[in-house]
Amino acid sequence: MNFELTDQQHAIVEAVRSVCAPFDMHYWDERDRTATFPHDFHRALCEGGWLGVAMPETLGGAGLGILEAALVMQTIAESGAGMSGASAVHMNVFGLNPVVVFGSPQQQTRFLPPLIAGQEKACFAVTEPDAGLDTTRLKTVAHKVEGGYSVSGRKIWISTAQVADRMLLLARTRSLAEVGKPTEGLTLFYTALDRERVEVREIDKMGRAAVDSNMLFIDELFIPEEDRIGEEGRGFEYILHGLNPERILIAAEAVGLGRAALSIATEYAKERVVFGRPIGTNQGVQHPLALAWMQLEAANLMVMKAAARYDAGLPCGAEANAAKYLAAEAGHNACQTAVLTLGGMGYSREYRVERLLRESYIPRIAPVSPQLILCFIAERVLGLPKSY
Numbered sequence: 104m105n106f107e108l109t110d111q112q113h114a115i116v117e118a119v120r121s122v123c124a125p126f127d128m129h130y131w132d133e134r135d136r137t138a139t140f141p142h143d144f145h146r147a148l149c150e151g152g153w154l155g156v157a158m159p160e161t162l163g164g165a166g167l168g169i170l171e172a173a174l175v176m177q178t179i180a181e182s183g184a185g186m187s188g189a190s191a192v193h194m195n196v197f198g199l200n201p202v203v204v205f206g207s208p209q210q211q212t213r214f215l216p217p218l219i220a221g222q223e224k225a226c227f228a229v230t231e232p233d234a235g236l237d238t239t240r241l242k243t244v245a246h247k248v249e250g251g252y253s254v255s256g257r258k259i260w261i262s263t264a265q266v267a268d269r270m271l272l273l274a275r276t277r278s279l280a281e282v283g284k285p286t287e288g289l290t291l292f293y294t295a296l297d298r299e300r301v302e303v304r305e306i307d308k309m310g311r312a313a314v315d316s317n318m319l320f321i322d323e324l325f326i327p328e329e330d331r332i333g334e335e336g337r338g339f340e341y342i343l344h345g346l347n348p349e350r351i352l353i354a355a356e357a358v359g360l361g362r363a364a365l366s367i368a369t370e371y372a373k374e375r376v377v378f379g380r381p382i383g384t385n386q387g388v389q390h391p392l393a394l395a396w397m398q399l400e401a402a403n404l405m406v407m408k409a410a411a412r413y414d415a416g417l418p419c420g421a422e423a424n425a426a427k428y429l430a431a432e433a434g435h436n437a438c439q440t441a442v443l444t445l446g447g448m449g450y451s452r453e454y455r456v457e458r459l460l461r462e463s464y465i466p467r468i469a470p471v472s473p474q475l476i477l478c479f480i481a482e483r484v485l486g487l488p489k490s491y
């Protein structure tokens with residue numbers, strides 16, 4: 104057992120740190136305040152080759168593992184970019200895993216290089232207003248027509264749809280009544296986001312204003328046959344395949360976010376003098392910060408274990424879910440502790456911890472809620488009855 108990063112992994116962290124350095128806290132505050140997508144940050148990461156970190160080398164990627172991708176995402180969040188920076192590239196870094204694994208060679212050649220080169224952006228359109236976490240109940244339908252499908256329905260919370268060129272879309276090709284199991288009859292597409300047929304309406308939300316989240320109203324969108332990923336009716340299975348690495352990446356981001364907040368709070372505690380001494384002299388201030396550090400580092404061990412198992416081809420469902428739960432809670436606690444450590448200044452925008460706290464809810468809620476992770480661990484690890 105070795106807990107040290109390799110020289111190459113250290114080099115990745117250092118290189119990503121230097122790409123992020125010019126995009127300081129002022130940059131992210133401005134993006135948050137004006138709700139503008141960080142296109143120049145996206146471009147800088149692309150020019151560094153980081154968007155293709157986990158994509159096949161044959162298509163212009165670096166061909167590295169999920170552990171390296173997690174380090175990239177964590178370093179981005181930890182730089183102070185938080186979820187604003189991480190979510191701006193998250194989908195490009197790993198979201199197209201179903202295309203990498205289940206797409207035909209022609210589809211991979213057509214879809215992946217423009218993404219790696221930063222010429223196209225993608226969004227992930229799964230969640231629906233009436234289905235929630237029960238994905239198999241989604242109502243978006245894809246009817247067979249000549250040469251492809253006609254798709255209609257609604258999606259909610261779809262991040263980056265304002266700037267995306269294409270979307271990975273899950274829709275029903277056979278109704279629930281026609282299939283043996285609810286997981287059957289769902290089909291996956293990677294297709295152009297045609298704004299003539301898809302109305303994209305932004306949701307006004309609590310944080311991460313730099314990266315939009317949207318309602319999609321899809322009205323008879325034509326999707327050509329060649330944009331269907333894999334076999335008809337097996338889309339749910341394809342999406343499931345990418346769930347563990349997706350949880351690992353978001354967990355790594357949550358740890359990075361928490362570390363950014365903890366670092367601001369620790370510096371403040373060393374410098375802010377009240378009652379004639381730095382507030383960090385008081386155990387009442389030190390202990391929550393020390394606890395936040397321990398929680399973040401413990402969660403990170405689970406993130407790295409889950410990533411290492413995934414890269415080794417071992418089962419990692421329990422570890423990936425546990426990592427996502429532990430990291431999201433630890434990240435949130437670190438942000439909350441940071442706000443309280445700064446007292447009144449924690450509530451001002453000047454010290455940025457309030458932005459990080461607002462963003463820390465995202466890895467808790469998405470892509471799966473803490474309750475559902477506990478249900479999963481209870482059932483799959485402890486062998487208790489399925490409760491959902």
Ligand SMILES: Cc1cc2nc3c(=O)[nH]c(=O)nc-3n(C[C@H](O)[C@H](O)[C@H](O)COP(=O)(O)OP(=O)(O)OC[C@H]3O[C@@H](n4cnc5c(N)ncnc54)[C@H](O)[C@@H]3O)c2cc1C
Pocket residue numbers: 226227228229230231234235236237259260261262263316465468469470471472473474475478490491
């Ligand atoms: C900022 C943001 C960005 C997002 N980006 C995307 C995106 O790009 N693409 C996309 O497809 N989706 C995206 N999502 C959606 C996200 O994945 C969902 O919000 C999340 O999966 C929760 O689903 P829901 O909101 O429908 O909650 P619901 O399913 O309505 O659940 C509400 C609450 O009830 C609880 N609950 C429900 N059933 C049970 C049960 N049986 N036992 C215990 N508790 C239960 C849940 O845990 C949750 O706390 C995003 C969400 C946010 C907030």
